[in-house]
Amino acid sequence: MEFRQINTFIRVAQLKSFSKAAESLGYSQSAVTVQIQQLEEDLHVRLFDRMGKRVTLTVPGTQFLEHAYNVLTEVNKARLFMSDTKELHGQLHIGTIESLCFFKLPAILRLYWQKHPKVTVRVTTGEPEMLIERMDRGELDMIYILDEPQYNNNWHKLAEQREKVVFVASASLGEELGEFPGLSVEQLLDKPFYLTERDANYRRVLDRFLASRKIILIPFLECSNTSFIIRMLENNRGISLLPWYAVEQSVEQGKLSLVNVLDFHASLYLQIFSHKEKWRTREMEEFVYLVEHLNS
Secondary structure (H helix, E strand, O other), X not given: OOHHHHHHHHHHHHHOOHHHHHHHHOOOHHHHHHHHHHHHHHHOOOOEEEEOOEEEEOHHHHHHHHHHHHHHHHHHHHHHHHOOOOOOOOXXXXXXXXXXXXXXXXXXXXXXXXXXXXXEEEEEEOOHHHHHHHHHOOOOOEXXXXXXXXXXXXXXXXXXXXXXXXXXXXXXXXXXHXXXXXXXXXXXXXXXXXXXXXXXXXXXXXXXXXXXXXXXXXXXXXXXXXXXXXXXXXXXXXXXEEEHHHHHHHHHOOOEEEOOEOOOOEEEEEEEEEEOOOOOOHHHHHHHHHHHHHHO
């Protein structure tokens, strides 16, 4: 039994395809088939059922997958230990959402560069679902997202921190609303709302609340770009629901105002994930450390 056979087995199990596994590993499909056959002969079990192009794990295959992950983890630990004394000079590919990229990453990456100037960092932005898919395909080292708590047996959760989601208004509108000790969502419905698009993470939280109260809200503006929404609020009368990290500076500068809504309280979670198969490099570990350090 060889380590490359175990690695190939994990990739086939993840992608449910010999051809896709071969493409992602840079092997020919016949090489992948031979490696799996050799592994099955060594273990004296059948690991996959092959029905046409469809590939599924057998019961023994499912049981072996957990052991295979453990082997991969131990090998990666050994590699990490052996490289611990070396200066960081590798690459780091992070997937994140637009608002975190704009409001959180600059400070994190500034400190990262100061400590590790030889590391090359690449950032890809997108919706959480797309980033998760790319992580599962091995295209991203890790993802840094804001969402409801996510769990998957194929992922490592490297960090998690609660982040409140707040209603904010333009300064002029906020001054008017501030005359009231507390408001309900219904009392805001006659104001122009600038919201992220439907199914976006914090918009989804609001839509569920509205549906539970049978409230219909038609926003004036829907946009996936949080920075643009904030700029609209700073220059026009309106209200939005956004994560605190995105509006904190504008609120402190008096450009935006918090709206005291009594019947709505919501939080999401800043989370960092890597795939269970992914070797957690020192470059990745250092990024997680800096995120936790700056968010503490």
